[in-house]
Amino acid sequence: MKLVIAVIQDSDSTKLLNALVEKGFRSTKLSSSGGFLKSGNTTIMIGTEDEKVQTVLDIIKGECQNRNQFISPVSPMGGNADSYIPYPVEVEVGGATVFVLPIDQFHQF
Amino acid sequence: MKLVIAVIQDSDSTKLLNALVEKGFRSTKLSSSGGFLKSGNTTIMIGTEDEKVQTVLDIIKGECQNRNQFISPVSPMGGNADSYIPYPVEVEVGGATVFVLPIDQFHQF
Amino acid sequence: MKLVIAVIQDSDSTKLLNALVEKGFRSTKLSSSGGFLKSGNTTIMIGTEDEKVQTVLDIIKGECQNRNQFISPVSPMGGNADSYIPYPVEVEVGGATVFVLPIDQFHQF
Ligand code: NI
Ligand code: NI
Ligand code: NI
Numbered sequence: 247m248k249l250v251i252a253v254i255q256d257s258d259s260t261k262l263l264n265a266l267v268e269k270g271f272r273s274t275k276l277s278s279s280g281g282f283l284k285s286g287n288t289t290i291m292i293g294t295e296d297e298k299v300q301t302v303l304d305i306i307k308g309e310c311q312n313r314n315q316f317i318s319p320v321s322p323m324g325g326n327a328d329s330y331i332p333y334p335v336e337v338e339v340g341g342a343t344v345f346v347l348p349i350d351q352f353h354q355f
Numbered sequence: 356m357k358l359v360i361a362v363i364q365d366s367d368s369t370k371l372l373n374a375l376v377e378k379g380f381r382s383t384k385l386s387s388s389g390g391f392l393k394s395g396n397t398t399i400m401i402g403t404e405d406e407k408v409q410t411v412l413d414i415i416k417g418e419c420q421n422r423n424q425f426i427s428p429v430s431p432m433g434g435n436a437d438s439y440i441p442y443p444v445e446v447e448v449g450g451a452t453v454f455v456l457p458i459d460q461f462h463q464f
Numbered sequence: 465m466k467l468v469i470a471v472i473q474d475s476d477s478t479k480l481l482n483a484l485v486e487k488g489f490r491s492t493k494l495s496s497s498g499g500f501l502k503s504g505n506t507t508i509m510i511g512t513e514d515e516k517v518q519t520v521l522d523i524i525k526g527e528c529q530n531r532n533q534f535i536s537p538v539s540p541m542g543g544n545a546d547s548y549i550p551y552p553v554e555v556e557v558g559g560a561t562v563f564v565l566p567i568d569q570f571h572q573f
Binding site: 248253276277311342343345 | 493494565567569
């Protein structure tokens with residue numbers, strides 16, 4: 247058995263948890279926050295057999311990988327129209343930091 | 356030293372923490388929630404010497420083991436009396452998922 | 465790679481997180497509470513290369529070590545003036561419980 251601990255963005259957590267359940271993995275979600283500048287992350291713990299670790303990593307990568315996304319800016323409300331950018335802006339979202347830990351014992355009571 | 360991580364039901368957490376303190380174990384409680392359908396769980400971390408791991412596992416099993424419990428249904432309030440079950444219902448409560456992790460170093464500052 | 469898990473007092477968490485960032489370490493903060501009597505602690509997870517574990521431990525010790533602090537008591541408001549202590553009182557603050565865990569795999573996606 248291994249314990250997979252993944253720190254991901256809040257906005258990716260629901261689809262990651264759903265994807266894990268769909269593939270038969272049980273997980274636990276811990277409230278967490280970034281150490282600096284990065285607020286709103288979530289820590290997911292997944293216990294899994296050694297031979298399924300790669301499957302779990304693939305699911306995390308598939309749902310959470312760092313990627314660019316185009317965001318349509320909202321129109322300015324009473325703001326300075328000169329600084330308004332009327333086209334979608336590319337921003338970086340997602341990302342995952344993942345630790346796979348060895349386990350001495352695993353029990354379910 | 357080992358680090359024991361136990362995911363248990365919220366409703367079992369107070370008596371588990373009390374039982375651990377009574378036997379001289381220090382623990383830390385993390386807010387957590389289930390990955391799917393199972394809301395309101397709690398994650399407990401306990402650092403312990405190798406030779407006391409079994410004692411910690413016995414305490415967790417004793418306080419949190421999955422068990423059936425009879426719940427008296429509340430009487431229907433303005434509901435359909437035909438569907439009201441006037442006798443106690445057996446439900447499953449508790450349960451614990453426990454990981455025992457090896458530790459390279461342990462420090463108290 | 466190692467995963468360092470430190471349970472510290474809430475009041476030390478901001479300066480620890482700042483000190484870690486300043487030295488280039490990324491960390492994640494989990495909401496936690498003590499098992500008994502000790503409320504308001506915080507759990508910090510830091511992933512680091514093996515050769516920097518001692519640096520991380522030194523930072524934690526430097527920011528969080530158990531120490532005595534003089535607190536000026538507030539003046540009694542409508543209380544018993546006989547029991548009022550008009551000089552600073554020495555109290556114990558801080559402290560850290562630290563686990564260094566081995567890691568099988570580390571990934572960033
Ligand atoms: Ni294994
Ligand atoms: Ni040991
Ligand atoms: Ni290593």
